[in-house]
Amino acid sequence: MLQLQFSSSQTLNLKLCPCNSLSNSKHCTFTYISSTANFFNIKKNKLSVKCRQSEYYEQKSFPFSPNDSTVGSQSSTEVSVGTLPPKVYVGHSIYKGKAVLTVEPRAPEFVSLDSGAFKLSKEGFVLLQFAPAASLRQYDWSRKQVFSLSVTEIGTLVGLGARESCEFFHDPFKGRSEEGKVRKVLKVEPLPDGSGHFFNLSVQNKLINLNESIYIPITRAEYTVLVSAFNYILPYLLGWHAYANSIKPDDTSHANNTNPRYGGDHEWNR
Known part of the structure; x- marks a missing residue:
């Protein structure tokens, strides 16, 4: 949450701007309507706010899943950098x-x-x-x-x-x-x-x-x-x-039919 303090003693709360990106060069323009303006003469002040990468955006890693398109062809550990948490050795x-x-x-x-x-x-x-x-x-x-x-x-x-x-x-x-x-x-x-x-x-x-x-x-x-x-x-x-x-909720009960090792003759279908 970004807060701007004005001389009118009002605080304007601005959520993370929607045009924020991983680059710090992006700018967002906000329009603030002064509280001192009367109904007929509204004074508008344009404020330029520089958006930085926010702590609200977290880089998250997920454990290996066979449907991960970045998984290598030889081993589950051959994955692009950043897609897995650091390798852990136990014994x-x-x-x-x-x-x-x-x-x-x-x-x-x-x-x-x-x-x-x-x-x-x-x-x-x-x-x-x-x-x-x-x-x-x-x-x-x-x-x-x-x-x-x-x-x-x-x-x-x-x-x-x-x-x-x-x-x-x-x-x-x-x-x-x-x-x-x-x-x-x-x-x-x-x-x-x-x-x-x-x-x-x-x-x-x-x-x-x-x-x-x-x-x-x-x-x-x-x-x-x-x-x-x-x-x-x-x-x-x-x-x-x-x-x-x-396994996904929308997987059909006949998903294994594509595997010739199983065929379509399931015990529970008889």
Whole structure:
């Protein structure tokens, strides 16, 4: 709100002028009728007011939505500058005497279709990073080993009982010429007293003649925190949040008919 004070002791309240723009060079002309003028002789004073960009206009950013035309063709994170809030990095670390475990989510990726829609091209995952201790409260991150948990493997950990164990095997070069030269095995086993689980990552890398094994005990409380985080992030790793954000009230119930994977034979239409 802009206020102008005149010698007639009256205050004229002017709302943000309609011709205001992001440029400070625009001018607006207002006409003020003096209160001292009589009915037959109205004196008009023209005032030139320079309009500046107002704090009433806020630059707002919105989270990614698949119907955003500025989204890149490869990933949901490839968006024009200014359309997304600043990138945020999160993680959770568990420090123990012999090792540290850091857990970080990684976003899914989308590709654009000719129709203008977007399709999930790669599910997200959770990255586990293990680093052995170098000394008291010091960890050797140069020797860290990583293991990427898929959504299915995350589901296995979420449903793991207090006395149950599981094992995951990864070959980063599977299907390529280096297949079998790097072997990663993650074992999650219950502690003897049932108070938590052991996380043990073994890495055999024949390419650099490396044989590393890092293990860390995870208490029941710490494991509960991990499970809670996994449950929360799973729909996002699947990209379902993007689909939910794209739903509009005017969407028809037969919107999926355009996708050959679904066809028109819906159970609820029978």
